[in-house]
Amino acid sequence: MSHHIDRKTKNYSTNSLLIHGKFLTKKWDFSHHVIPPMSTSVTYRLDSIERAARGFNNFANPAVFGHRTPDPIYIYERLDEPVRGMLEDNLAFAEGGDCAITFASGMAAVSAAVGIFVKSGDEVISHRTVYGCTYSLFTNWYPKYNIKVHFTDLTKAENLKKFVNKRTRVIYFETPTNPTMELIDIRAVVELVKELNRKRRKEERIHTVVDNTFATPFCQRPLSLGVDVVLHSLTKNIGGFGTDVGGAVITREEFESPLMLYRKDFGGQLASKTAWTIYVYGLPTLSMRVKRQQESAKIIVDFLKRQKLVEYVRYPGIEGTREYEIAKKQMTDFNGEFAPGNMIAFKIAGKPEQAHQRAKKIVNHIAKNAYTLTLAVSLGQLRTLIDYPSAMTHATIPLKEQPAHGIIPGLIRLSIGSEEPEDIIKDLTDAFSVTK
Ligand SMILES: Cc1ncc(COP(=O)(O)O)c(C=O)c1O
Known part of the structure; x- marks a missing residue:
């Protein structure tokens, strides 16, 4: 960069000097920082109209490398930003995708991942x-x-056929599902969609979109099984500490440009300060956190299975279950080890009203008395979180319609944290004793 104005000799005022400082500095050197600076510049110096024009022309333009050019021209934070870019490179790597585009929240990622494929008159098929x-x-x-x-x-992939038609553009699901911990056989859905797409023109194609938030890329990488688009709430185990909200969409190169343009125009970009936190603290510690939480989850599942008050436990690591058979095929960590994750669902025994009353007693007891369990929405933190979906995370579904969507009275969700599992069991034992 060349800029020859010597501010001191030109006698600029103190106010102006305080705003511009030394103006240009070699301190902006990402390649030699061990940890990158927390970049928070809304706008970028463009040097010349020619360079500005090149930047605007290059942005999200697949013909000129899109924003992955080796020498990116940053323009404005909503368009692209260096620390966010570094996080996106690592997220793409973790999920095995060509590119990742981050968003301000998991919901902004859901909106974009589906939004780039649908227009008025189109249809989506979603797991219930x-x-x-x-x-x-x-x-x-x-x-x-x-x-x-x-x-x-969609636990039975062939159910797709009941709803698929010329207007279908997206098949959408989570696996494991929130909060029921059902597993969907990713490859079975992908194979069926491949078959359906065989006779379709490119613009009529059906795309598979998977919310991989519960598994995290540590436990499952759906792109490797043929899925088109993966999304995450970074707020959960990728962020990992419960301090920041974020989202990400990871996919093939062909969808990078539409996602960048969608983010540019709908907004909802990830704040650079948040990107820094997730890049520096969250993603690099994902494996060690989930591995430990997963070990604890297995111990807690064994405890829950022994409780008379528990009708069933759903966890992908329980041998002899339908979930286990599917999990073995699609839930493995970066080293190829079986990785059923840290999320558990269980149902309190009894008919609907009885199960609900019992669960209410147990959960409220935990809310008031437990040390290692916290009654709160969200998941994937160092602290173990307990959720009563019907009244909390899934309260947006009208009560009458909840059972049709798997949200039944007495269903409890646990996000196992990094405490000692024996301590979590101590608190659970205390809570279960209340209903005796
Ligand atoms: C599976 C799943 N997807 C998406 C979201 C939305 O994420 P966010 O709260 O970051 O918008 C959540 C949040 O709980 C979630 O559990």
């Missing part, structure tokens, strides 16, 4: 159980845009 706000997006907002969402049970 999805995170409450995803359900709300599909049922409260999409109908206003004349986009129809069919809910079905």
Whole structure:
């Protein structure tokens, strides 16, 4: 960069000097920093109209490398930003994708991942159980845009055929599902969609979109199984510490440009300060955190299975279950080891009203008395979190409709944290004794 103005000799005022400082400095040197600076510049010096024009022309332009050019021209934070870019490179690597595009929240990532594929008149087929706000997006907002969402049970992939038609553009699911911990056979869905796409023109193609938040890339990488688009709430185990909200979409190169343009125009970009936190603290510690939480989860599952008050436990690591058979095929860590993760669902025994009353007693007891369990939404933190989906994360689904979406009375969700499992069991034992 060349800029020859000597501010001192030109006698600029103190006010102006305080604003501009030394102006140009060699201190901006990302390649030699061990930890990158927390970059928080909303806008970027463009040097010349020619360079500015090149930057605007290059942005999200697949013909000229898109934003992955080796010498990116940063323009404005909403468009692209260096620390966010470094996080995106690492997220793409972790999921085995060509590119990652980050967003301000998991919901912004859901909106973008589906939004780039649908227009008025199009249809989406979703698994019947999805995170409450995803359900709300599909049922409260999409109908206003004349986009129809069919809910079905994708634990049987062939159910797709009941709803698929010329207008279908997206198959959407979480696996494991929030909060029921059902598993969907990713490859079975992908194979079916491949078959359906065989006779379709490119613009009529159906795309598979998977919310991989519960598993994290440590436990499962759906792109390697043929899925088109993976998304995350970075707020959860990738962020890992419960300090920042974020989202990400990871996919093939062909969808990078539309996602960048979607983010540019709808907004919802990840704040650079948040990107820094997730890049420096979250993602690099993902493996060690989830590995430890997963070891604890297995111990807690064994404890829950022994409780008379527990009708069933759903966890992908329970041998002899349908979930286990699917998990063995698709849930493995970066070293190829079986990785069922840190999320558990269990149902309190009893008919609906009885199960609900018992669960209420147990969960409220935990909320008031437990040390290692916290009654709170969200998941994937150092602290173990307990959720009663019907009243909390999935309260957006009307009570009457909840059972059709798998949200049944007495269903409890646990996100196992990094405490000693024996301490978590101590608190659970105390809570279970309340209903005796
Ligand atoms: C599976 C899943 N997807 C998406 C989201 C939305 O993420 P965020 O809260 O970061 O918008 C959540 C949040 O709980 C979630 O559990």
